[in-house]
Structure formats: structure tokens, C-alpha cells
Amino acid sequence: MPMPPYPVLCTTPACGRPAVYKVAARWSDGITSELKTYALSCPDCLSAWFHHSRHEQARCRRAPGEILEPPGIYLLIRGERDRGLPRLEDLERELLSDRP
Numbered sequence: 001m002p003m004p005p006y007p008v009l010c011t012t013p014a015c016g017r018p019a020v021y022k023v024a025a026r027w028s029d030g031i032t033s034e035l036k037t038y039a040l041s042c043p044d045c046l047s048a049w050f051h052h053s054r055h056e057q058a059r060c061r062r063a064p065g066e067i068l069e070p071p072g073i074y075l076l077i078r079g080e081r082d083r084g085l086p087r088l089e090d091l092e093r094e095l096l097s098d099r100p
């Protein structure tokens with residue numbers, strides 16, 4: 001989905017800061033694939049959302065043939081579609097090493 005023209009805010013209730021990152025996991029049923037979004041986050045809330053999403057993904061039940069990859073962190077770019085968003089793997093590793 002293209003980004004709306006107004007600033008996107010952090011998913012955290014009452015945070016109110018602009019979202020900079022998208023926490024999302026690649027989902028596929030073997031025919032189509034898409035990014036399942038867990039949260040849009042500002043830098044302050046990112047660590048909490050990322051760990052929350054990994055936890056949710058691990059608990060999520062999948063139908064046979066369904067694939068849901070561990071969530072990653074993507075840089076939000078205005079007007080860019082999901083598949084054009086760069087994935088920030090270094091940041092993911094950094095956050096994961098915070099809390100083993």
C-alpha cells in the first residue's frame with residue numbers, strides 16, 4: 001500500500017511521534033506473498049515493538065503451506081511500496097543482542 005500523504009505516527013498509543021520504521025514479516029501461502037505489518041514505530045519504541053513482533057510471530061498458528069518469516073525492521077519511505085523498503089538487518093541484530 002502506498003503511504004498516505006500525511007505524517008504516519010508511531011503505533012504506540014499516546015506516543016505521538018512520527019513513525020520511522022516498519023516492523024513487518026514476510027507472509028506467504030505459496031501463491032501470493034505480502035508483508036504483514038506488526039507496527040509502525042518511532043526510534044524510541046522500536047525495540048519494544050520488534051521484540052513483541054518476534055514473540056507474536058513465534059506463537060502464530062499457520063495453516064499447512066503458509067509461511068510467516070520472523071519479523072524484520074524496514075525503513076519507512078514515503079510513497080514507497082512495501083517491497084521497495086530497505087530492510088535494516090544490522091539494526092535487527094543489534095536489538096536482538098540487547099536481550100538474548
Ligand SMILES: [Zn+2]
Nearest residue numbers: 010015042045
Ligand atoms: Zn513511539
